[in-house]
Amino acid sequence: MSTATASADNDNGVMTLENLAKFPEGQKVFSCMQCGTCAATCPYGDDLVFPPRAIITMLEAGLIEEVFTNPGLLNCVTCYACMAKCPRGIKLTEVLLPLVKEQVFTHLKEVPAELQKALENTMRYGNPMGESPRKRALWVKSSPVPVPVISEIKRAVDVLWFVECYPSYHPRGNDNNIATAKLFKALGIDFAILGNEEKCAGECARLLGETGLFEMLTDSNMKLLRKYKFNRIVTGGAHAYDAFKHKYPAAGFDFEAHHTTPFFAQHLAQLKPKLTKKLDYTVTYHDACALGRHNGFYEEPRALLQAIPGVKLVEMTHSGVNSICCGGGGGGMWLDTYYAAKGCERLSERRVKEALDTGANVLAVSCPYEISRFEDALKVQGAEKRMVVRDVVELLAEALEG
Amino acid sequence: MNILVLMKVVPDVVEELEVGSDGKSLDTSFLRTIINERDDHALEQALLLKDKHGGKVTLLTLDAPDIDDVLFTALAKGADRAVKICGVESVQSTQTAVRLFGDVIAKTEGLLPVDLILTGVSAIDDLDGLMAAPIAQQLGWPYSGVVTQVTLADKTATVVKEFAGGVRGEYEVPTPAVLGIQAAEKPPRYVPVAKVRAAMKSQTIETVDAPAVEAAAMVEVQQMAKPQVTGHAEMLEGSPEEVAEKICELLAKRGLL
Numbered sequence: 001m002s003t004a005t006a007s008a009d010n011d012n013g014v015m016t017l018e019n020l021a022k023f024p025e026g027q028k029v030f031s032c033m034q035c036g037t038c039a040a041t042c043p044y045g046d047d048l049v050f051p052p053r054a055i056i057t058m059l060e061a062g063l064i065e066e067v068f069t070n071p072g073l074l075n076c077v078t079c080y081a082c083m084a085k086c087p088r089g090i091k092l093t094e095v096l097l098p099l100v101k102e103q104v105f106t107h108l109k110e111v112p113a114e115l116q117k118a119l120e121n122t123m124r125y126g127n128p129m130g131e132s133p134r135k136r137a138l139w140v141k142s143s144p145v146p147v148p149v150i151s152e153i154k155r156a157v158d159v160l161w162f163v164e165c166y167p168s169y170h171p172r173g174n175d176n177n178i179a180t181a182k183l184f185k186a187l188g189i190d191f192a193i194l195g196n197e198e199k200c201a202g203e204c205a206r207l208l209g210e211t212g213l214f215e216m217l218t219d220s221n222m223k224l225l226r227k228y229k230f231n232r233i234v235t236g237g238a239h240a241y242d243a244f245k246h247k248y249p250a251a252g253f254d255f256e257a258h259h260t261t262p263f264f265a266q267h268l269a270q271l272k273p274k275l276t277k278k279l280d281y282t283v284t285y286h287d288a289c290a291l292g293r294h295n296g297f298y299e300e301p302r303a304l305l306q307a308i309p310g311v312k313l314v315e316m317t318h319s320g321v322n323s324i325c326c327g328g329g330g331g332g333m334w335l336d337t338y339y340a341a342k343g344c345e346r347l348s349e350r351r352v353k354e355a356l357d358t359g360a361n362v363l364a365v366s367c368p369y370e371i372s373r374f375e376d377a378l379k380v381q382g383a384e385k386r387m388v389v390r391d392v393v394e395l396l397a398e399a400l401e402g
Numbered sequence: 403m404n405i406l407v408l409m410k411v412v413p414d415v416v417e418e419l420e421v422g423s424d425g426k427s428l429d430t431s432f433l434r435t436i437i438n439e440r441d442d443h444a445l446e447q448a449l450l451l452k453d454k455h456g457g458k459v460t461l462l463t464l465d466a467p468d469i470d471d472v473l474f475t476a477l478a479k480g481a482d483r484a485v486k487i488c489g490v491e492s493v494q495s496t497q498t499a500v501r502l503f504g505d506v507i508a509k510t511e512g513l514l515p516v517d518l519i520l521t522g523v524s525a526i527d528d529l530d531g532l533m534a535a536p537i538a539q540q541l542g543w544p545y546s547g548v549v550t551q552v553t554l555a556d557k558t559a560t561v562v563k564e565f566a567g568g569v570r571g572e573y574e575v576p577t578p579a580v581l582g583i584q585a586a587e588k589p590p591r592y593v594p595v596a597k598v599r600a601a602m603k604s605q606t607i608e609t610v611d612a613p614a615v616e617a618a619a620m621v622e623v624q625q626m627a628k629p630q631v632t633g634h635a636e637m638l639e640g641s642p643e644e645v646a647e648k649i650c651e652l653l654a655k656r657g658l659l
Contacts, residue, residue, distance in 0.1 A: 111592040119592065124436075125416065132416050134432075212595025 038082035044075040068103040078207040078330030080293035105209030112338040126199030127165040137195040139174040145181040149195035156229035159191040164237030166368035179397035201240035208331030232256040238367035242290040261366040265300035275399040278310035284360035287323035288367035328369035348377035403457035405448040408521035411435035411466040440522025446586035458482040478601040489612040496528040501615035504540040523582030534582035547582030
């Protein structure tokens with residue numbers, strides 16, 4: 001169940017659809033003026049059946065059950081676009097959608113197979129790909145920079161690096177990790193990882209509506225984090241950062257949390273003199289929903305990219321607050337087959353078409369889902385020779401080696 | 403229509419398996435167990451039949467680490483009763499499991515009568531399917547295995563069996579019967595964690611002590627070993643012309659040209 005920061009007289013302070021009006025943020029939902037901006041800005045607006053505006057109408061009319069029993073909301077990739085654009089400032093993606101999506105998920109007659117497997121894997125192995133938890137830190141062996149595991153070095157560290165699932169297991173995610181390790185080393189930062197004990201932060205399960213799984217993972221990670229001493233947490237996972245920032249505090253998370261991109265941007269003055277290798281790239285940056293729209297990190301990745309000698313930064317038609325989701329959020333990562341069967345355009349393909357139109361030869365990203373999503377989308381477009389996908393940290397690490 | 407589902411755990415092959423020091427069994431120090439996939443299909447088939455005909459679904463399983471999670475998940479999916487046999491090692495030989503299940507089914511109050519006993523037709527540690535048939539023999543009931551579809555009518559189950567080469571056969575089996583399930587008609591359903599947690603609060607798992615059984619050695623494991631590496635693939639690199647040249651060279655060298 002979602003918890004709200006506001007307090008209510010009863011209901012243990014837990015916000016539900018029934019007691020929504022007791023909370024200031026919930027009350028705001030009923031200030032909807034039915035302008036339809038949410039539906040228009042939603043990348044899957046045509047496929048939701050009940051876009052946020054319609055959900056509010058149904059809620060007011062006492063017909064919300066009809067929304068629960070329609071799987072249309074599986075197309076909500078929780079990209080925060082509706083929330084960012086709502087002229088009334090209703091916290092659609094933060095307040096309304098999680099409560100409704102939890103019910104939609106519970107009412108699903110059948111969970112799409114690919115998604116079910118990812119959820120079962122996350123529950124059992126702590127990662128959606130169903131890899132052995134004992135191999136979570138295997139990538140460390142291929143890192144040219146030593147990557148210590150906190151349980152092995154048995155001491156406090158400055159930065160506890162929460163690696164997350166795709167970076168731990170996906171080969172391209174491993175590249176991202178090695179780049180991050182090189183940057184930590186270049187900055188002289190004392191860091192360690194959690195190793196095999198770490199589990200998925202669970203944010204995508206929560207945004208999908210599988211809140212029980214999110215709570216299970218939160219409990220497990222919180223127990224783990226309390227075992228060790230560190231000053232701050234840094235993660236390359238945009239969704240993990242988002243969860244640490246907004247949801248884990250309800251479970252007692254009181255650590256300083258950073259995402260790698262803004263973290264390295266904070267260290268730009270120190271980093272810049274070390275970026276000596278000229279990279280002759282034309283780069284376009286894709287704003288990750290969890291970093292951009294939800295947390296306002298628009299300038300940081302661009303500042304980093306512009307600090308790299310030789311890089312020419314160009315913008316896509318939709319950038320910043322108008323960025324189009326890669327389609328991987330809120331469980332979308334495991335719904336590509338389902339969307340395709342429904343005849344929906346894959347959002348990652350829509351996005352790379354825009355990226356290609358800029359004439360850039362590098363698509364820079366800062367969320368681990370995007371690398372594989374966009375690389376696949378470029379292959380589908382037959383454009384994998386025209387453009388490569390690189391995390392901002394990969395480009396920074398490449399520029400270090402001058 | 404009442405159905406009893408027999409479930410057991412098998413080694414989880416997501417983890418690397420190692421042969422134990424006796425050379426005949428798995429090293430259990432890092433072994434993690436998981437519910438036998440086909441038993442999970444047997445449960446799903448039972449739930450599908452319950453959805454259609456009503457009745458009760460009871461689960462019987464051997465105790466193992468994390469087995470309570472499996473049983474509460476099954477209860478959250480719609481099973482009515484869960485019983486685990488305690489006082490046994492988590493990974494059993496199929497022969498011992500058969501004896502334990504057989505004895506407990508016969509002696510535990512309320513497990514019988516049922517219309518069907520469903521279990522996985524095989525498991526990764528029992529590819530010969532030695533579970534369902536001996537149970538049927540002990541009970542003196544008919545058995546049908548490799549079942550992928552079950553339709554129930556009065557005192558008869560019509561089952562579809564899967565054969566090699568895409569051939570299917572339809573059979574009638576008088577009930578009560580034991581069926582070895584190859585796959586349920588639909589993939590096993592998902593149940594949200596919140597529902598599993600609710601089941602943990604509202605339902606209980608019954609336990610019965612494992613009876614002393616002698617596992618008659620039908621088959622004895624003599625040796626267990628990892629497959630030996632006998633060859634490897636070589637990737638030929640270069641332009642298509644260069645690769646073609648290399649292929650010609652290789653074929654010529656091995657006397658094939």
